[in-house]
Amino acid sequence: MKRILIVGGGYAGFYAAWKLEKRLRPREATLTIVDPRPYLTYQPFLPEVAAGSIEPRHAAVSLRRHLRRTRVVPGWVTKVDHAHRRVTVRPDPGPEFDLAYDVIVLTAGAVTRKFPVPGVTSQAIGMKHVEEAVAIRDRLLTSFDRGSVLPAGPLRQRLLTVTFVGGGFSGVEGFGETLSLAHSLLRRYPQLHRDELRFHLVEATRRILPEVGEPASRWVAQSFAERGGRVHLDTKVASTLDGHVVLSTGEEYDSGLIVWTTGNDANPVVRKDTDLPIGDRGQLVVRADLRVGTEAEPVADAWAAGDDAAVPDLTAGTPGRYVVQNAQNALRQGKLLARNIAASLRGRPTRPYLHHSLGAVATLGIGSGIFQYKRIVVKGLPAWLMHRGYHVLAVPTWERKIRVLAGWLTQAMFGRDIVSLESVEHPRRAFVAGGEPK
Template sequence: MGATKSEPTRIVILGGGYVGLYTALGLQRMLRANEAAVTVVDPQPHMTYQPFLPEAAAGAIEPRHVVVPLRRALKRCHVLTARVQKIEHKRKVVTVEAADGHIEEVPYDHLVCALGSVARLLPIPGLAEEGIAFKTIGEAIYLRNHVMSQMDQASSTRDPEIRKRKLTFTVVGGGFAGIEALAELEDMSRFACRYYPNIEPEDLRWVLVEAAPRILPEVRETLGVYTVEQLEKRGIEVYLSTLAKSFEKGHVVLSDGTEFDSDTIIWTAGVKANPVLADSDLPLHKSGRVQATPALQVLDHPDVWAAGDCAAIPDLSVTEEDPTAICPPNAQHAVRQARHLAKNIIRALRGKPVKDYKHKNMGAVASLGLHEGVADTLGIKLKGFPAWSMHRMYHVKAMPTFNRKARITMDWLLGGLFKREVISMGQIHSPHEEFHRASGKVPERKPDDSA
């Protein structure tokens, strides 16, 4: 049942990531008084700017500064902290599980699917038990604490095999997420060695495993080769055209026969569309993403909109060469699609024709740790410090809200003056342990618990 003439149109946005936040920001800026009521649904009360997760994990940026509080940024929208369970467009309702656990239905007149993607897990023995993803701020904080606590434990143990296992770190996936996480965390761990008299940088073993014959497919192949060379100069082992076969109990087995023990397995090998979409009555692309038109409307459903990682949108910039091409799931497209989407919704509400989305990829930039990077943008390729500088400038410009731009810039300035912090705060993962000790009931410590 739609809104009456006396009621504002109900716009429900599923997801508070790039697309959800930027669409809501655009709508609250352009909507007239009482023209529409916007509700944003997300299980987290913040948007995470994922390109800054590696620097947050490595201590270059304060973790709180890479997230944008939704309620603070979206003052004219209603923010519902809940997880989407089901989409029923025939009834125009979305079923959600609220933060306190109760189930409710949220009706809508216009729906925006901005559910993003989730980590793509493969049926590899031990992956679910041993792997750590790298998509949320919680995972970034955990990895930082975990890597530092592994060094603490390696410094304390007298068993050479345990020490070797603790100082072996494995990253699976050679895309932007994997390479930047690997480069920043390795940089941090190498820097931290100066505070451990019995750990030398040569004692650290960082391993990259990639199934494809090259890394960073978003940039030209020569830059991918250059990146591998730079990583290997730092002592990082790179396995290309290699599959991970098993991670059971931290024992890594690769398809080329290589075997070793590692207590840290970081999984960044691809993403897939949010599985909630499969439990809906919306048309899906063969990739599992919602099938959308160039105007960002779901096929045959003009009152349902989709963009970002969860949407299969024709890429009009290359359709002459490949009519089946769809926009790649990256932040560059997500941000631009969201801004276009907000304008199209306004057009639809006011009876004006919607416009198609078309954007030619401007290129890509990647950080390889402090003062190192690669960039392939506007036909120009850069390496080293210039590329690293471009990476920082681009992403701080793209970071939502002036508040976060300023805080991140200050983090960088202070880091340049006083160097990065290298300390584990692993106690945040077991806040009740001291109470248990005081009561005489000490819980059994897991192997990866921080000391």
């Protein structure tokens, strides 16, 4: 039997394995997937996880539960030696070991792009994984608890100041959702006032949400301003040492929560630890049918999709354009991977990836959103409902759809759960201290 190895359990990797299980006969191939996390993170739900609108586990899809014929290997692939059909895996804990394969599928996903800004690695939180979104939510809730017993002053102001760096989808949605959560919390904290909240969204370019048109982008920025949020355009973060934010404009302030959402970098194993062809963008060179290589020089038994692959955009009409890296494309590429790999194993022709965008939709907080398809723009509550409708249909498995819908219904009836569980980051603290602070 052919040994198919999938590196990464994100959208593309999960869907490739899920659909291959259905397309391939049990004795036709073995499937193995390697990922440090035992679940797929449905990233479009992370802003709502950060705002307490979705239960964290409902944004995660278990690999072992839904991939029933696939061997799940927890660990990081640190090297790909395609010439010898072998990868090196680093588990946690334990020594590294090699895995052999016949066909490799690289869908390792991206990592958060970090810049050499002092203090970022020690102070900021990303928003690519469930645990990061949970930490953002708990940090904000804990800040309200602590601030409510402090007198007005610098320390209380620091706790009530939030900074998001990066004005793409993740930053804008996370900013809008946490701003919405903060305003709803004020009803439970009469000691705090709306004018004490300081929410900053810092973007290095001249506008936020480049995925939508400029008028829609301006409307989003204006809606944040009306809700008390500040959008800093053409501005970079110079330092975040000890939570003290210094902007390129010269403005300085203390921030109790800093969220870093400045885009993606290719996975390190793709950037520097593979013998497969890499393009100028640091991504794998991929043909339109998702096979690694070019039309003239395809690489046998190697496939890739998602954030690590420069997939030609056949809808652009001009050469040199690549498919946008987002969830909408990654999950569809995963399905096509399964079809094309099965076809290749059986000596049948493959299909190119061709997908016309369905538009861009973003949540800006409870009851507010933005949607754009070509020249059609929808704002406010209708766009927010479209966002929820689209993503509950897109999240994989009926089990997860039902759980998410049930959570939304519960929230609509009883409101958000505002209990912070930040203490779970230090589970032994209470045991060691004996119930008293040390």
